[in-house]
Amino acid sequence: MLNKNIGSVDRALRAVVGLALIALAVFSQGMAWGWIGVVPLATAVFSSCPAYSLIGVNTCGSKN
Numbered sequence: 001m002l003n004k005n006i007g008s009v010d011r012a013l014r015a016v017v018g019l020a021l022i023a024l025a026v027f028s029q030g031m032a033w034g035w036i037g038v039v040p041l042a043t044a045v046f047s048s049c050p051a052y053s054l055i056g057v058n059t060c061g062s063k064n
Contacts, residue, residue: 002047003053005053006043006047006048009059011044014040014044015044017037017040018037018044020037021037
């Protein structure tokens, strides 16, 4: 199971950025932006960021 290490504000920002990049890909035919947008959207959905785990960052507030 993935440890949650993303707080609510961080999670919301990641979701907005991810959706914006996917929308940019859909409306401007830039398919690479859509795939890049999947990463922040997925980390927002699962509340876990592998990069945060590697560097020891936790914006969640809990110690899960």
